Amino acid sequence: MAASSTQSLPVRRLGFGSVADADLFREIAVETPVSVEICGIGYAVMMATPADLRDYATGFVLAEGLADSAADIRSIDVHPVEGGVALRIWLPPERTDKALDRARRRVSESSCGLCGIENIEEVLRPLPPVAARIATTRAAIAAALAALADHQPLGRATGAAHAAAFCAPDGTIRFVREDVGRHNALDKLIGALARAGVDPGTGFILLSARCSYELVEKTVRAGCPMLVTISAPTSLAAERAAAAGLTLVALARADSALIVSDPHGMIA
Template identity: 40%
Template sequence: MSSSFSTPSGACALPDPNAATRDGEAGDAGEAPLPAALVSVRPTRLGGPARGDEEWVAEEVPIALEYNGLSHAVMLATPLDLEDFALGFSLSENLIGSPADLLDVEVQTRPQGVALQLRVTARCELMLKERRRTLAGRTGCGLCGTDSLDQVFRPPSRPLAPLAVDREQLIPVLSRAMRELSEAQPLQQRSGGIHAAAWCSPAGEVLMVREDVGRHNALDKLVGALARAQVDTAQGFAAVTSRASFEMVQKAAGAGISLLAAVSAPTHLAIRTAQACGLTLAGFVREGRATLYS
């Protein structure tokens, strides 16, 4: 895959040891830089002593996904890990059947935002033309672009293998994962406005993290990163810093992830979907406790 990345003046450069390559690296001369993931502002604080210090806030940028020149979706997202996002979104939305169907990704900065030019196989292009739609995504949207009820429920392409963790060990494992996840979010630590999704070992060790203003985007980025790294998703689980919605469960199950741990509550549709897929769903994972819903 080809890409063009650079860090603009004033951007918050945050290292991530989990990623081999990240959006924000130097691009070719003359190319427009990507927007920063965080932006410095000087707000006026009301109440308490007057302060004039700067504050970091999360950037939210329209990200257009164009497949073989066909405009497909516009999502609002953090302009970081965009190749992971392109692959993860394509897999999660069933736009491609495997990572091999995505032949190339080119990141283009435009005055209005960022365009991801995705080149896919002829088979996938034909499928996209048959269900072509243009949509405007928003932060945290669930079923953006779904135009019929038949498209809502997509069972995983293969049965989910249960994670080998004893019930007695589940609380220590999940607690470790959430603790390490909170320590592995540099954007969240600076801005306080970012979600994250983590890939964890069966022991709860956080191995990979992706951040975004949107919880669905963070999970898509994680799914893409796992696919690019050819990680066996039967050998771990995912932890997210959000509620567990239907879409989050479906994205996890579609990626072959058999356990999803969320810091907040699930929805009833998420629970029913997890039960139907054979996915273990844990909610309210915090402070040494968790609630199992499936």
């Protein structure tokens, strides 16, 4: 775990019943502003855990559609700045115009999501159909769920971080990234796969999070055929998964899970 991912906070435990009061130190997850600059353009400021930031930068650019692969990224510079971190990402000159246009459009986005007719149309635009296929089983999903906690050092230390894991079809966990934000954790995971040259179409993604439509879209655009989440999906997430042909499993627990969609019968 990166040293900058946690900090120690003095707290006073308030006991109930037989539990005594006590002065304690509690490890908490670091959340800091991360400024994303693309080709010298101020693009976004995200709240994130300042670890695996090159993975995050790669996944962010891929999710925004500003690059098609990690090879499109010329360089990523991580700079500590007053109050946070600056991520400076450089793409080829031919991609600068797209970054500038997208940055202008982001100005009209609100803190709670997207505003305006054009942005609503952008949210609801068709997703590319999922082309990859895997063959997996309920036992593999259960095995991945059981093993996830062992791959969450930040989560164990703080109880305040999400995890995104990439799993082989047999349930073996191959990559995990953590962050205080579920979207950030997934961006970090997708970036890590891209930087390692691992095809997301060869396994499934497991998230310790509520399944919102953005997580479905990031999974589909990464080319991964299956998403498993430990919490419930929203209506739009379920609709978008079905339309794109994504296998979606939600409310995954030790004893059961709900198949929201499995259009290609990938789960035995």
